Amino acid sequence: xxxxxxxxxxxxxxxxxxxxxxxxxxxxxxxxxxxxxxxxxxxxxxxxxxxxxxxxxxxxxxxxxxxxxxxxxxxxxxxxxxxxxxxxxxxxxxxxxxxxxxxxxxxxxxxxxxxxxxxxxxxxxxxxxxxxxxxxxxxxxxxxxxxxxxxxxxxxxxxxxxxxxxxxxxxxxxxxxxxxxxxxxxxxxxxxxxxxxxxxxxxxxxxxxxxxxxxxxxxxxxxxxxxxxxxxxxxxxxxxxxxxxxxxxxxxxxxxxxxxxxxxxxxxxxxxxxxxxxxxxxxxxxxxxxxxxxxxxxxxxxxxxxxxxxxxxxxxxxxxxxxxxxxxxxxxxxxxxxxxxxxxxxxxxxxxxxxxxxxxxxxxxxxxxxxxxxxxxxxxxxxxx
Numbered sequence: 001x002x003x004x005x006x007x008x009x010x011x012x013x014x015x016x017x018x019x020x021x022x023x024x025x026x027x028x029x030x031x032x033x034x035x036x037x038x039x040x041x042x043x044x045x046x047x048x049x050x051x052x053x054x055x056x057x058x059x060x061x062x063x064x065x066x067x068x069x070x071x072x073x074x075x076x077x078x079x080x081x082x083x084x085x086x087x088x089x090x091x092x093x094x095x096x097x098x099x100x101x102x103x104x105x106x107x108x109x110x111x112x113x114x115x116x117x118x119x120x121x122x123x124x125x126x127x128x129x130x131x132x133x134x135x136x137x138x139x140x141x142x143x144x145x146x147x148x149x150x151x152x153x154x155x156x157x158x159x160x161x162x163x164x165x166x167x168x169x170x171x172x173x174x175x176x177x178x179x180x181x182x183x184x185x186x187x188x189x190x191x192x193x194x195x196x197x198x199x200x201x202x203x204x205x206x207x208x209x210x211x212x213x214x215x216x217x218x219x220x221x222x223x224x225x226x227x228x229x230x231x232x233x234x235x236x237x238x239x240x241x242x243x244x245x246x247x248x249x250x251x252x253x254x255x256x257x258x259x260x261x262x263x264x265x266x267x268x269x270x271x272x273x274x275x276x277x278x279x280x281x282x283x284x285x286x287x288x289x290x291x292x293x294x295x296x297x298x299x300x301x302x303x304x305x306x307x308x309x310x311x312x313x314x315x316x317x318x319x320x321x322x323x324x325x326x327x328x329x330x331x332x333x334x335x336x337x338x339x340x341x342x343x344x345x346x347x348x349x350x351x352x353x354x355x356x357x358x359x360x361x362x363x364x365x366x367x368x369x370x371x372x373x374x375x376x377x378x379x380x381x382x383x384x385x
Contacts, residue, residue: 112197284309
């Protein structure tokens with residue numbers, strides 16, 4: 001099979017001949033093989049191409065839902081059945097292909113800069129429909145490094161570095177001093193981003209870094225003890241940048257401040273909200289303490305205040321047997337001589353769910369009145385015994 005996605009990565013259509021069609025798979029798709037193709041198969045973290053084909057004999061149009069690698073061949077997963085010998089025209093979903101070419105090239109830029117500028121290696125890569133995920137060999141990467149990396153990557157995009165792809169022997173490629181071990185035997189396909197990165201790679205890429213348009217850092221997480229970084233690329237990056245700019249401008253209008261003042265203003269509002277929340281919690285606990293009328297207290301606070309303050313209000317009491325409900329929520333506090341009371345019997349009797357640690361328990365119940373009655377019966381049984 002001739003793989004024209006390497007020779008002509010920007011070609012969007014191609015005439016080909018069907019060489020094999022297999023039985024329909026569980027998803028209703030037909031694995032189809034051709035004498036040549038422009039469809040790149042899923043490999044190396046880059047998803048397979050999609051698009052359509054048209055049978056020349058009768059104009060039948062079918063979707064190509066995915067492209068998978070099978071040994072040295074490309075398996076096209078087609079929405080209908082063709083016959084061996086059929087002549088077809090392949091039509092690539094170009095926006096889909098271009099996006100993944102942008103992502104793959106951007107990933108080389110980011111991983112190359114991580115390695116050359118910060119001595120950080122790349123362990124794994126996933127190129128998704130929304131962002132690139134790059135798992136690094138570091139547990140933590142500082143925000144200063146991330147900011148510097150993003151600025152450098154965007155500069156590479158703007159500067160327009162040439163991207164070239166070529167083959168060398170395994171020995172020649174190893175002598176290049178690549179940042180990653182070569183994983184294949186025999187001839188090696190190299191991808192060079194002039195002045196930025198050189199790596200063995202079997203993917204498809206743009207011809208110049210300007211075609212990427214934009215690279216935008218979008219967050220990080222810890223996975224397997226390593227920092228994983230996320231980046232948006234191309235139109236996704238531009239859309240994210242525009243959305244963030246719109247949000248910032250809206251906040252500036254609402255808070256009547258400049259961009260430079262925005263962070264300090266938001267932090268001040270957060271501090272004020274936290275202080276008000278603490279004050280409200282204290283008042284709620286004070287009010288809740290007035291609801292506890294004695295060592296044994298049963299309360300139905302559905303639609304009333306005080307439920308969320310009961311836990312705090314009970315902390316200073318040494319002797320307490322409390323059961324309170326608020327709609328489907330329930331709270332129990334068992335202290336002093338009531339600590340050994342088996343509250344779970346009341347849960348079973350009323351089909352309530354929940355638990356906790358001494359002396360406080362909480363959960364949900366389908367019938368709050370049934371729970372209060374079951375708890376009251378439990379106390380009465382204990383008093384009689």
